[in-house]
Every structure is written in C-alpha cells, then in structure tokens.
Amino acid sequence: MSQTIIELKHVNKTYGDTVVLKDINIEIEQGKFYTLLGPSGSGKTTILRAINGFLDVTSGDVLFSGKRVNDIPANERKVNTVFQDYALFPHMNVFENVAYGLRIQKQAKKDIKARVLSALKMVRLEGYEDREIAELSGGQQQRVAIARAIVLEPAVLLLDEPLSALDAKLRKDMQYELRELQQRLGITFLFVTHDQEEALALSDEIFVMNDGEVQQSGTPVDIYDEPINHFVADFIGESNIVSGYMIEDYLVEFNGKQFECADAGMRPHEQVEVVLRPEDLDLTSVDQGKVTVTVDTQLFRGDYYEIVAYDGAKNEWLIHSTNPAKDGDTVGLTFDPEDIHVMRLNESEEDFDARLERYEGE
Amino acid sequence: MKKNTTNLAFYVPYGLWLGLFVIAPVLLIIYQSFFDIAGHFTLGNYATYFESGTYILMTLNSVVYAFIITALTLLISYPAAYLLHYTKHKQLWLLLIILPTWINLLLKAYAFIGIFSQDGGINSFLGMMGIGPKQFLFTDFSFIFVASYIEIPFMILPIFNAIEELNEGFVNASRDLGAKSWQTFTKVILPLTMSGVKAGVQAVFIPSLSLFMLTRLIGGNRVITLGTAIEEHFLVTMNWGMGSTIGVVLILAMFLIMFLTGERKRKGGRAS
Numbered sequence: 115m116s117q118t119i120i121e122l123k124h125v126n127k128t129y130g131d132t133v134v135l136k137d138i139n140i141e142i143e144q145g146k147f148y149t150l151l152g153p154s155g156s157g158k159t160t161i162l163r164a165i166n167g168f169l170d171v172t173s174g175d176v177l178f179s180g181k182r183v184n185d186i187p188a189n190e191r192k193v194n195t196v197f198q199d200y201a202l203f204p205h206m207n208v209f210e211n212v213a214y215g216l217r218i219q220k221q222a223k224k225d226i227k228a229r230v231l232s233a234l235k236m237v238r239l240e241g242y243e244d245r246e247i248a249e250l251s252g253g254q255q256q257r258v259a260i261a262r263a264i265v266l267e268p269a270v271l272l273l274d275e276p277l278s279a280l281d282a283k284l285r286k287d288m289q290y291e292l293r294e295l296q297q298r299l300g301i302t303f304l305f306v307t308h309d310q311e312e313a314l315a316l317s318d319e320i321f322v323m324n325d326g327e328v329q330q331s332g333t334p335v336d337i338y339d340e341p342i343n344h345f346v347a348d349f350i351g352e353s354n355i356v357s358g359y360m361i362e363d364y365l366v367e368f369n370g371k372q373f374e375c376a377d378a379g380m381r382p383h384e385q386v387e388v389v390l391r392p393e394d395l396d397l398t399s400v401d402q403g404k405v406t407v408t409v410d411t412q413l414f415r416g417d418y419y420e421i422v423a424y425d426g427a428k429n430e431w432l433i434h435s436t437n438p439a440k441d442g443d444t445v446g447l448t449f450d451p452e453d454i455h456v457m458r459l460n461e462s463e464e465d466f467d468a469r470l471e472r473y474e475g476e
Numbered sequence: 477m478k479k480n481t482t483n484l485a486f487y488v489p490y491g492l493w494l495g496l497f498v499i500a501p502v503l504l505i506i507y508q509s510f511f512d513i514a515g516h517f518t519l520g521n522y523a524t525y526f527e528s529g530t531y532i533l534m535t536l537n538s539v540v541y542a543f544i545i546t547a548l549t550l551l552i553s554y555p556a557a558y559l560l561h562y563t564k565h566k567q568l569w570l571l572l573i574i575l576p577t578w579i580n581l582l583l584k585a586y587a588f589i590g591i592f593s594q595d596g597g598i599n600s601f602l603g604m605m606g607i608g609p610k611q612f613l614f615t616d617f618s619f620i621f622v623a624s625y626i627e628i629p630f631m632i633l634p635i636f637n638a639i640e641e642l643n644e645g646f647v648n649a650s651r652d653l654g655a656k657s658w659q660t661f662t663k664v665i666l667p668l669t670m671s672g673v674k675a676g677v678q679a680v681f682i683p684s685l686s687l688f689m690l691t692r693l694i695g696g697n698r699v700i701t702l703g704t705a706i707e708e709h710f711l712v713t714m715n716w717g718m719g720s721t722i723g724v725v726l727i728l729a730m731f732l733i734m735f736l737t738g739e740r741k742r743k744g745g746r747a748s
Contacts, residue, residue, distance in 0.1 A: 166652060188651045195652045201645035205667045214663075215653035266653065 117144045118180075119269050119302060120165060120193075125174030127160055127326075134160050136326045138174070142270060142304060147296050149305045151313040152323030153349070158306045161323075162272050165304070167191045178269070194263035195272040199279070200255050202247045208234070208258050209243040215266045233265035236295065253284045260295070270302045277312065289315055310350045314338060322346050330463055342466045343457055347389045354390045354431050358456075359383055363473070366456055369405055369425060377456035379469040387457045392420070392434040394453035403446015407431050409439045423447075502727060509720035513713075521721035531705070535725065538701040541620070542684035546631075548624045549680050550673065553631035557672075560632070561639045570636065577629045585693045588622045589613060592694075614696025622694045623687055630683075631676035638672025639665075674737040682730050702726055 120142035127135040135157050142148055150158035163169035164176055167188030175182050183191060194215070202211050212233055216226045234240055237257035247255065256276060263271055273292075277285045293316050296303045307313055313320050314334040322329045322337060322345075330342040341347035347355055358368030363378035368388050380386060400406050407423035414420075421433040423445070431447065439445055461469075512518045525531045556573075560566050576584065591597045592612040599609040612618050646668065650660040688703035697704070702722055709719030 168648060168651075188648075189654050189656055195649075197645055197649060197652075199643075199645055201643065201649035203646060203649070203664060203668075214650070214655075218654045218659055218663075262653065 118142065119144050119178065120304075121175075121177040121180075122161070122164065123175045123177065125161075125164060125176065126172045127157075127164065127169065128172050134326050135164070135171070138326075138328060140321060140328065140331075142302060145300050145302055146318040147293065147303045147305065147316055149307060149313040149317040149320045150323055151307055151310060151320050151350075153308055156323040157326040158308075158321075158323045159274055160326075162195070162274055162304065162306055165191075165270070166193050166195050166272055192268055193270045193272055194266050194268040195274060196256075196259045196263050196276045198274045198276065200259040200276075202255055202258055202262070204247050206247070207243070208239065208245050208247070208250070211247065211258055212262045212265050214262065219266075229265055230261075233261040236264065236299070237261045238291075252280055253288065256280065256288065260292075264295075264299060264301065268301065270304055273303060273305045275306050275308070277307070277309075285312075292316060314350070322349065324349070328463070330466075340455060340470065341389060341457065342461060342463060343459075344387055347387075347455075347457065352392050352432055352434075354392065354395070356388050356390075356429060358386055358388045360386050360456060364451075366454060369427070369429070371404070373404065373454060374451040375454040375456055376452045377454070378473040380456070380458055385459065387459065389455040389457060390449060390453060392432040393418075394449050395431070395433045395435075395447050396449065397421075397433065397435050397437060397439055398446045398448045400444060400446045403448055405431070405447040407445060407447055409441055409443045409445060412439060412441060414438075505720045505723045505727070507720075508716055509724050511717045513715045513717060518717070521717045524718065525721050525725065531722070534700055534705055535702060537699075538685050538703070539729075541623075541687075541699065541701060542681050544620055545623045545627060545684045546677055546681045548620065549627045549631045550676065552624070553628055553676065554635055554673065556628075557632050557636040557639055560636055570633075573629050573632055576626075581626065581689065584626060585622065585690055588618070588625075588694060592618050613694065614698060616695070616699065619690060619695035619699050623684060623690055626690075627680040627684065630679040634675035634679065635669065635672040638669040638675075642668050677737050678733060681733055682726075685729060686726055 118141050120140075122138050122140040125135055125138040126133070138157075138161060140161070150161055152158045160169060164171050167183075167186065167190075171184065176184050178192065203214065206214070209230055212230045213226050216229060221229075231240075231243070234242065237260050239254065239257050239261065242250070242254065242258075247258070250258065256279075259276070260271075260273075277288050277292075280288060289312060292303070292305075305313075305316060314337075317334055319331060320334055320337050321331045324345050330337055330346050332340075337346065338351055341350060341353075344355060347353045356368045358366055360377075360380040360383065361367050361372060362382055363380075364375055366373055366375045366377070366386065366388060405425055407425045409421055409423045411422045412419055415434075418434045418436055419438050421435055421439055423431045423433060423439075425431060433447065458466075509521055510517055510519065512520055560569055560573075563569055589596075593599070594609050594611075594613075596612075598612060603609060642665065646664050647660055650664045655663065685701065686703035686706070687701060688707045691697065691699045691701055691704045702725065706719045706722050706726075709715045709722070
C-alpha cells in the first residue's frame with residue numbers, strides 16, 4: 115500500500131455564480147505520475163492552484179499527509195510548481211535560478227552548489243550554470259524550470275501544461291524525459307495537460323476533468339478501454355459513438371441489429387451508448403460485415419489509413435485500417451464482441467466501478 | 477531605392493530638431509564658455525570654476541539637495557507606484573497623480589507661498605492648535621518639500637510602468653519556491669523594476685540640480701544651486717561665459733548620471 119500524501123475532500127470553488135470546481139475528491143499517492151486531463155476551462159489548473167496554495171477553495175479540505183493545509187500560504191507548502199510559462203527569473207543566470215529556493219532556505223553555500231549542480235545534471239544541463247535565461251532554447255528553459263523545482267525535493271511536483279510551449283518533436287522527447295525523471299527521482303508528479311495522448315503516454319493514473327468535475331479516474335488503459343461516458347470516450351482517443359439498447363446482459367442492439375458484447379449489469383432494454391474505437395474496426399466484404407458502410411474520404415496517416423465512411427442511417431464511422439479502401443466503395447465492417455464498449459447514460463463513477471467489479475469478477 | 481529615400485525623409489523632422497535644439501545649443505554653450513565677460517577667448521572661466529571654491533561648494537550644495545530631493549521622491553514614489561498597481565481604477569488614480577504636472581510650475585510655487593507663509597494655511601492651523609506661527613517659507617525644509625512634490629509624478633510614472641510590466645508569474649514562482657513576501661520583493665520585484673527606478677532617478681535628479689525658480693520663491697535665495705548661479709550670470713551679472721561654463725558642468729553631470737544609472741551588461745552575459 116502506497117501512502118496518500120495529498121488528498122482533496124469535497125473541494126468546491128465558485129466565483130460568484132460561476133462554479134469552477136464541483137465536489138472534487140482526489141487522492142494522490144507517493145511516487146506515482148498523475149495527470150489532470152481535460153479541455154481548457156475544465157478546472158484542472160484550478161485544482162493545481164488549490165494544491166500549491168495560490169487559490170482559496172470555497173469549501174472542502176485540502177490535506178497534505180492527512181493535515182489540513184487550506185490556511186497555509188503557498189510559500190510554506192511542501193510542493194513546487196513548474197509553471198506553464200516557466201517564470202524563470204530573467205535577472206538571474208541558470209545557477210541562481212535553480213539556487214533560488216535553497217538560498218531562501220539559507221542553506222550553506224557548499225550544499226547549495228552541490229545540490230544545484232546535481233539538479234542540473236538530473237535534467238541534463240551540466241555546464242549551463244553560467245548561461246543567462248534569454249540565451250536558452252524553450253526546451254532548455256523547461257529543464258531549468260524543472261531543476262529549480264526538484265532541487266527543493268518537494269513531496270509532489272506540480273506541472274502546469276509544461277510542454278505546451280514546445281514544438282511537436284521536442285514535446286515527444288520531453289515526454290520520455292519527464293517520465294524517466296519521475297521514475298528516477300521517485301517524486302510524485304501531478305501533471306496538467308489538455309493533450310490526451312500525452313496523458314495516456316505518461317501517467318500511472320489519469321483524472322479526466324470536464325466542467326469542474328472529475329469525470330473518471332483510473333489507469334490510462336482503463337480509461338481508454340472503459341470510458342465511463344460520452345465525454346470521456348470522445349475526449350480520450352478517437353471513437354465512434356452510437357446509441358443503442360441493452361437487450362440483456364452481454365447482448366446489445368444498435369444500428370438495428372443485435373450484437374454479442376462483453377458488458378453487463380444494466381437494466382433490460384435500457385438505453386445506452388456504444389463506443390467502438392476506430393482501430394478495432396476491420397474492413398471486410400459486405401456479406402461478412404456486421405455493419406455496411408460507404409467510404410467517403412480516406413487519409414494516409416503513415417502507419418495506417420484513416421477512413422471516414424457512412425452507414426445507411428447516415429451515421430459517420432471512423433476507421434483506422436492498415437489496408438486502403440477506395441472512395442465510394444461499399445464495404446463491410448467487422449469487430450469482436452470485446453471491442454464493443456457499452457456506456458450507461460449519467461452513470462456516476464462509483465456505480466460504474468461497482469458494476470464493472472461485479473461482472474468482471476465473475 | 478525609392479523606399480530608402482522615403483525612409484530618409486521620415487528622419488528629416490527629427491534630424492532638424494536634434495540639430496537645432498539639442499546639438500547646436502550644446503555646442504554654443506561650450507563655445508561660449510571659452511569667452512570672458514569682455515569677449516576675449518580664455519580658459520579662465522574653467523580655472524575660476526575649479527579654483528574659487530565657491531563654485532565647487534555650490535556644486536556640492538546642488539548635488540546634496542538634488543540627492544535629498546531624489547531620495548525623498550523615490551522613497552515616496554516606489555511604495556505609491558506599488559500600491560497603485562494593486563488598486564482598482566488605477567488609471568484614474570494615475571491621472572490624479574499626473575494632473576498637477578499640467579499646472580504651471582510658477583503657479584504651484586505661488587500656491588505654496590500662500591500655504592507656507594506666516595498667515596498661510598498651515599500656520600493658521602498650527603495657531604488653532606495653540607502652536608505659534610512658525611517660519612516655513614524660505615527654509616531648506618520648504619524648498620525640499622516643494623521640489624519633491626513637483627518631481628514626484630516624474631518618479632512614479634516610470635516605476636509604475638515597470639511594475640505593470642512585471643510578469644505576475646515571477647512573483648508566484650518566487651512564492652512557490654518558498655520566499656516570503658519581503659524576500660520576493662527584495663529578490664525579484666525590486667531587481668526587475670530597477671529599470672523604472674533608474675529612469676525615475678534620471679528624470680528627477682538632473683532637473684533638481686538646476687532648479688532655480690524654486691530656490692528663489694520657496695528657498696528665498698538661501699539655497700543657491702547651479703541653476704541659480706546660471707540664471708544669475710546670464711541675467712544679472714551678464715557674464716555669459718561663466719554661466720556657460722556652469723552649463724557645461726551640468727551637461728557633464730547629466731552624462732555622469734546617465735552612465736551611472738544606465739543599463740550595463742552583466743558579467744558573463746551576452747544577452748541584451
């Protein structure tokens with residue numbers, strides 16, 4: 115059992131009539147990589163600010179190792195933040211930036227030097243101590259910002275969309291480095307991003323946020339394979355979402371046909387939504403297909419073809435296929451029962467988890 | 477080619493201005509400083525300036541007054557600009573601070589004569605409190621007070637702008653790294669707004685060196701600065717050469733201040 119180091123209990127935040135956070139309950143354990151994922155305005159940065167102390171919550175408790183810290187100011191909280199724009203001090207060089215927090219703590223000069231140099235080594239910026247901030251590239255500034263925070267050995271490192279200012283290539287590289295750094299240091303990371311790919315790639319656990327609420331939390335695989343609702347299914351990865359009816363356990367009806375599936379625990383004839391991931395759909399001949407569609411457009415994406423097709427009822431289907439199709443062709447789509455994921459409407463996360471437990475335990 | 481000539485044309489007004497109203501007067505003052513009262517070429521003016529002692533003392537006097545005025549103005553302006561940054565309707569408050577600069581200096585000086593005089597506002601107030609009339613006008617205090625009052629807007633403006641430009645993110649970062657408010661202030665806010673302080677010091681110190689109207693009206697001629705001396709030489713003794721010499725000294729002082737408060741490259745840094 116890992117130790118819970120940060121906990122948010124029934125946290126709400128409102129500005130006048132605007133609700134920014136709605137009953138947030140989050141537990142952060144020692145040594146894991148957490149991600150708050152959501153579109154802009156979903157409240158993910160607000161949660162970060164509630165933790166690092168730059169925001170007073172309207173109600174609820176923020177706990178560090180079981181102690182309520184709501185009234186403890188930002189400078190006394192044992193967390194450090196890598197800001198979106200890095201906020202590196204322009205009047206100090208790299209060394210002084212990283213040494214800042216240690217100098218505030220009035221550490222001995224010798225210790226400061228040793229710790230700054232080792233932090234810079236950790237982010238692979240050896241030999242950059244005397245550089246000015248303006249001389250560094252975006253990626254290097256990013257690393258200085260990380261070094262400046264980790265040198266203080268925080269219980270949790272908060273990262274507020276730290277990669278959003280970098281170009282695509284550098285972003286990928288930094289993803290690997292962040293993950294590696296987290297594993298090497300063993301410090302808990304709480305990472306904020308709106309990029310679902312980034313979240314899936316980096317995290318041990320993801321909190322998917324929308325409209326100030328945590329929609330779903332879980333491992334990347336859980337969230338990708340078993341999205342709780344339309345929003346999560348749509349936001350994480352690409353998906354085909356069609357409405358249908360649950361006939362009975364393990365049998366769902368959509369597109370006018372009944373299909374065997376791997377989900378259970380709903381009421382008979384309950385209205386549901388069905389998610390099919392584009393990569394789970396395979397092209398086949400019309401007579402062998404479970405759904406018949408007409409190919410509209412096709413894009414070559416390098417490692418696969420992205421095909422947009424429409425069925426008889428004008429529903430759009432997105433297919434990722436290794437084999438090309440021809441525009442205007444009528445083809446069949448096939449999938450396995452376990453590729454079908456059924457979602458109930460307005461199911462709470464608690465109920466969802468309980469239901470999954472029940473039938474997956476069988 | 478055509479584009480180049482148009483670009484050049486844009487420089488004409490500025491060039492004319494610079495030539496006629498900056499470079500030419502400075503050259504004329506330097507030229508004038510080499511002639512004595514009878515119109516003969518001489519280095520005597522400079523010799524007098526450095527040998528007489530009176531002028532050196534007067535210069536020191538000016539520098540001390542200008543220093544006190546600048547320091548006092550800075551002491552008031554920095555906190556004022558800082559508070560202003562965090563007030564609602566700051567543009568309105570800023571306007572109220574700038575407003576007095578639209579009123580003629582002479583009018584303000586006369587207003588203060590009224591306020592400070594024996595039967596002026598302050599003394600009648602003190603009288604009511606039972607403290608007898610005090611001499612305010614024609615004292616060092618009144619001179620420094622009025623001079624600071626007049627210079628304050630010129631100090632607040634650049635500092636206010638520098639604080640406005642300061643990225644709030646630096647303040648948050650500093651707090652996040654454990655700094656208390658005053659540590660954040662001395663280590664981050666102050667250094668990053670130093671450009672505004674320097675600009676303010678430039679805008680206040682140099683004019684303060686050559687204040688002459690206030691020295692007469694408020695200081696009652698008890699405070700003699702370089703400005704007073706120049707006025708005296710040009711308008712009373714008609715010794716233009718000596719007046720110009722002091723003018724040259726002022727110009728050199730200006731360059732010295734610009735150099736001392738100017739942006740310098742930090743060691744080891746190549747960044748601008």
